[in-house]
Amino acid sequence: MAVDFRYRELGYLALDVSDIERSTKFATDIFGLDLVGEAADGARFFRAGMGHHDLILAPAAAPAFARSSWKLETDADVDLAFAHYQRLNLAPAWISDRECAGLSLEKAFRVVEPVARTTFEYFSKMSQISSPRSNTLTKFQGGKHYGLAVPNCREMTDYMTENMGFLVSDYVEGWLGSLLRAFPNPNHHSFAPLQFPGGKTGFHHLAFMVQEIDDIGRLFNRVKKHDIKIQFGIGRHPTSGSIHLYLYDDDFFVWEYTLGMEQFPETGAREARRMSSAPENFDLWGAVPDREFAGRNPPFLVSP
Incomplete structure (x- = not known):
């Protein structure tokens, strides 16, 4: 629909x-x-x-x-x-x-x-703040996305594309995950429903797009200085092409910097690709996600 x-x-x-x-x-x-x-x-x-x-x-x-x-x-x-x-x-x-x-x-x-x-x-309208940001650690680009571990990725994907105005940019074979864009926003994805083994559900990650590779490099050194646990990266996604770095906070929320996401035109966009689920194809730079804390994702609130 x-x-x-x-x-x-x-x-x-x-x-x-x-x-x-x-x-x-x-x-x-x-x-x-x-x-x-x-x-x-x-x-x-x-x-x-x-x-x-x-x-x-x-x-x-x-x-x-x-x-x-x-x-x-x-x-x-x-x-x-x-x-x-x-x-x-x-x-x-x-x-x-x-x-x-x-x-x-x-x-x-x-x-x-x-x-x-x-x-x-x-x-559609949020108050805008004209004064410059005071925090100069990072130059943010403005785009964001998030991911949830859901009970059934295929069912969630089908519902959102048929009823909520989203389009599939790519999906992982077996519907272990899909990357959805909020049409006509050009970003490769704004939401990612993921399916974990055993039906595990919860909040997976939030991501902010940054302007420069230096932003990711400086974050990498900040997290080492402050003994922050890295969840994934530095790496490059084979789907969106984004360079990424994911880290845990103390509640085990996963926060991501991302740079270089594929952009989709409003008309004439390519079809969604079926991506390999093999571990060796998970990251273009060979990055491997953390497994030690993989089951600690906070839940999402379920409405009655």
Whole structure:
């Protein structure tokens, strides 16, 4: 089913963390984000560009992925998306004016997709901050993506492409993973549903695109200096072509810098490729993901 609304980009992610001070230090001093402010409930906002925030970290008893928020091209697209999800009987719900104000959004709604039952938020206008970022550790490009370990990658992929406006850029044979772009955003992927052995589910990673290889090199040396555990990299993905470096924080969220992602035209894009699942084909530079902490991914919050 084609949708009648258009994505601009992944807007922000919201994560629950077990120690807000520790996670704030990681987000600013290691990853290079700016701390923008704090809400009345203790949640903290972080930005990598001009938008008010790209990430929300909220204090909680246990770490978890709370939701993704997607920026659409226009207010009209937000209305079209709301009506679309109503037709699918998914009961989308508008966010109150008070909560929108707290999130620096003009208007927004949330809906729960029925496969993994994660929450998607939609908006088109977020407050923009004109003053330059104060954190100079990294030059961020602006793009973002995230990955979840889901119960059934094929089912999740089919639902999102048939009902939510996503397109498949590449997938791993056996549907062990797929890389989905939010049309017509040109980035190779903004969301990656992954299927782990034994049906393990949870939050896999969040990624921010950087401008220069120097950003990745400096991060590599920062993590060694601060004894941060590397999850994967430095390497290069055979799918998107991106150079990558993934690292763990203390809640075992995985954070990624990525550079050089393949860009797709709005029309005439290549077809999705079926990629090998053989370990020797997993990374163009021979990087191997960490296995020691592979089962420690925080869960995602499941809506009733």
